[in-house]
Amino acid sequence: MLSEEDDVDIHALKRQGMTISEIARRTDHDRKTIRAYLARQAAPGQRKRATPDLFDKFIAYVTARLTEDPHLWAVTLLDELRPLGFTGSYPTLTRQVRDRGLRPTCTACAHVTKRPNAIIEHPPGEETQFDWVELPDAPIGWVFPTKRAYVLVGSLAHSGVWRAVISPSMDQPHLLAAMTVLLDLLGGVTKTWRFDRMSTVLKAGTSDLTPMFAAFSKHHAVSVVACRPRSGNRKGVVEKNNHTAAQRWWRNLADELTPEQAQHSLTTFASSQDGRRREGRDGSTTAAVMFAAERLAPLPPTLFPVVVTEERTATRQALIDWRGNRYSVPPELAATKVVVYQRLGAATIDIATISGIVLARHQIAEPGLGVTIRDSGHVTALEAIALASAPPGRPHRKKERIPPGTGARTAAAELAGTPAPTTTVINLAAYEQAAKNRNTLQ
Numbered sequence: 001m002l003s004e005e006d007d008v009d010i011h012a013l014k015r016q017g018m019t020i021s022e023i024a025r026r027t028d029h030d031r032k033t034i035r036a037y038l039a040r041q042a043a044p045g046q047r048k049r050a051t052p053d054l055f056d057k058f059i060a061y062v063t064a065r066l067t068e069d070p071h072l073w074a075v076t077l078l079d080e081l082r083p084l085g086f087t088g089s090y091p092t093l094t095r096q097v098r099d100r101g102l103r104p105t106c107t108a109c110a111h112v113t114k115r116p117n118a119i120i121e122h123p124p125g126e127e128t129q130f131d132w133v134e135l136p137d138a139p140i141g142w143v144f145p146t147k148r149a150y151v152l153v154g155s156l157a158h159s160g161v162w163r164a165v166i167s168p169s170m171d172q173p174h175l176l177a178a179m180t181v182l183l184d185l186l187g188g189v190t191k192t193w194r195f196d197r198m199s200t201v202l203k204a205g206t207s208d209l210t211p212m213f214a215a216f217s218k219h220h221a222v223s224v225v226a227c228r229p230r231s232g233n234r235k236g237v238v239e240k241n242n243h244t245a246a247q248r249w250w251r252n253l254a255d256e257l258t259p260e261q262a263q264h265s266l267t268t269f270a271s272s273q274d275g276r277r278r279e280g281r282d283g284s285t286t287a288a289v290m291f292a293a294e295r296l297a298p299l300p301p302t303l304f305p306v307v308v309t310e311e312r313t314a315t316r317q318a319l320i321d322w323r324g325n326r327y328s329v330p331p332e333l334a335a336t337k338v339v340v341y342q343r344l345g346a347a348t349i350d351i352a353t354i355s356g357i358v359l360a361r362h363q364i365a366e367p368g369l370g371v372t373i374r375d376s377g378h379v380t381a382l383e384a385i386a387l388a389s390a391p392p393g394r395p396h397r398k399k400e401r402i403p404p405g406t407g408a409r410t411a412a413a414e415l416a417g418t419p420a421p422t423t424t425v426i427n428l429a430a431y432e433q434a435a436k437n438r439n440t441l442q
Helices: 004-015 019-028 031-038 056-068 073-086 089-099 107-113 170-187 211-219 232-250 259-275 287-291 376-388 406-416 427-432
Strands: 128-134 149-156 162-167 192-197 224-227 277-280 284-285 305-314 318-321 325-328 336-341 350-353 358-363
Touching: 004 019, 004 406, 019 031, 056 073, 056 224, 073 089, 089 170, 128 170, 128 232, 149 170, 162 170, 162 259, 162 277, 162 427, 170 211, 170 305, 170 376, 211 224, 211 318, 259 287, 284 287, 305 318, 325 358, 325 376
Parallel strands: 128 192, 192 224
Antiparallel strands: 128 149, 149 162, 277 284, 305 336, 318 325, 336 350, 350 358
16 A cells, blocks of 8 residues: 555656656555556555455445434444344444444434524613523432422523522422522613523423413513524523533532532622623623613512422421421421411411411521521420330340349249248337336436
């Protein structure tokens, strides 16, 4: 096999008038090799196979299958080729498909990633984009229903300023509660909110808002815009901030942080991003400078009435965790599941059984203080149950000596047929009566 450089040399020597024998002697190659390359019967850099290519007979099938399904996994294709007589390995199949260019480009999907992207103008104060980020492997100490945490990210489309709120769930009450906190962190509302087609915002299979979310948006006097199907790039501002939150904040979050401490950490990190550089028509600036032009509308004077509901498991001390503090429940609910209700903005929480019977109400403390709030009635009832169930004496040691007592010895004597030992009891009261009025010292 000749290299590209050798092929150029032999063609140059041939143009100089040398014979094939002279070229062979000059380049130290066989005359048949020189003749084949000069006749273009061989290509430089490509070695002719000594044995026939065993993959040739499978090319037609592989081409047809990959044309039908451009996303077909190579391992699935290998499973189909095995019954047809293919004995090669998985790397052999992937190499053949790659080297021969057998996998076509999927035209149906090319527009998603390779389509031209238009620059969308976002006037100040016009739009806020919202999206959930699902984060795996939440710290063990977080009392969440699953091992995942959810973060609602809200981004101002003009400036790119964003804030985020941690939530244990993505259901509608938690969405509205997270949005209430998030809007407060942003400092106001824009004219429109943009979402993807999440079921908590739109009715399934339609473009109509759900009744609860319609009331929530009306309460804030904004319009809601949903992205068209398969048009997620329309809210690229929040998508980029989602990636930033997941890769730069969540990946190195310490295990020992509580949800309240993690929320403070997330807010601090998002605020630090306000100073990042932004390129615009007027040159380089920062997100904080662009935020000054947002002109956000003020928040409503009252909070939207929504009730957040979460399940908890009471401890054996009849306590439940809620927002970084502990609250007491009736002692009969110890080690059982209860339901906690909190109305947004209310100063109390209600604790009920799974069937919905409210058995406790507490004034809520500042989240994250780590305090324990007990009802005096719960304390009294728990002490009474604890004392009633306490053992009458100390527990026995494993090697303690306890010989048979009087009752056991009496029963043993009856079984053995021997009379029980008799004891003489002296009544000292008789001696005391006889000694009365007797003075033996006279």
